[in-house]
Amino acid sequence: MTEQPIPGEITVAVVDAETPGNVGTIARAMKNFGLSELVLVDPPSLDPDGEAYGFAGRAREDILPNATEITFDSLVENYYTIGCTATTNEDPQSHVRYPAMTPDELPDHLSGVDSDIAIVFGRERVGLVNDELARIDALCSIPASEEYPSLNLGQAATVICYELRSLTVQSTQHPDKLHERVAESELERLHDQFESYLVAVDHPKPKRNKAARMFRRLLGRAHPTPRETRTLQGLLREGTQRSAQSERTGETDK
Incomplete structure (x- = not known):
């Protein structure tokens, strides 16, 4: 160049x-x-x-x-x-x-x-x-x-x-890079967690693939940052764990 x-x-x-x-x-x-x-x-x-x-x-x-x-x-x-x-x-x-x-x-x-x-x-x-x-x-x-x-x-x-x-101007108060897209490997982990979440909340099986594709398209447009990805991972992990705990509690009550 x-x-x-x-x-x-x-x-x-x-x-x-x-x-x-x-x-x-x-x-x-x-x-x-x-x-x-x-x-x-x-x-x-x-x-x-x-x-x-x-x-x-x-x-x-x-x-x-x-x-x-x-x-x-x-x-x-x-x-x-x-x-x-x-x-x-x-x-x-x-x-x-x-x-x-x-x-x-x-x-x-x-x-x-x-x-x-x-x-x-x-x-x-x-x-x-x-x-x-x-x-x-x-x-x-x-x-x-x-x-x-x-x-x-x-x-x-x-x-x-x-x-x-x-x-x-040699430099400004703005960072050189205002938006850092998360690495693809972390994004794939997020997709895996979303699929696990769908199973955990018993989302209808015929609709899971469609939901996963929609989630992938959404994140493809959004270009999430590492911090945003970690937040979503945490939410999905918590939702999956709570669903599992709720299921175990229900089985115990029986």
């Missing part, structure tokens, strides 16, 4: 943000998903006691205070740029940049880029204007409901940063 190329460093750029809170929200999303470099074009004032730092969470400790201010000219001259927008309002006949990739397509697209990369977000109300889009290398648009496709700037940045996690 061929290893995926490692892209250049990924920076997040915010152009002419109107509210400090959105800058803080973007910094927090970056921190969540392994991004650390933030550059700002014509930013609002970021007061350490204001909403930008209030919304930034732990990103107030490093990403936000280390953010640098640059010009848009410098941005497009020094980075491979991906402009992010909620809607394009464009088609192949009327366009500035067409087509736009979706966020889930970004990792594959960027894996082949060996220069520094900037993920560029525009203004809260109008995003990136056409003159800016014309100078950007590629466009990414978030597919949202046609009835209300406009996303808050911080929401859009969170979606994009999440989709980039395969390139930026």
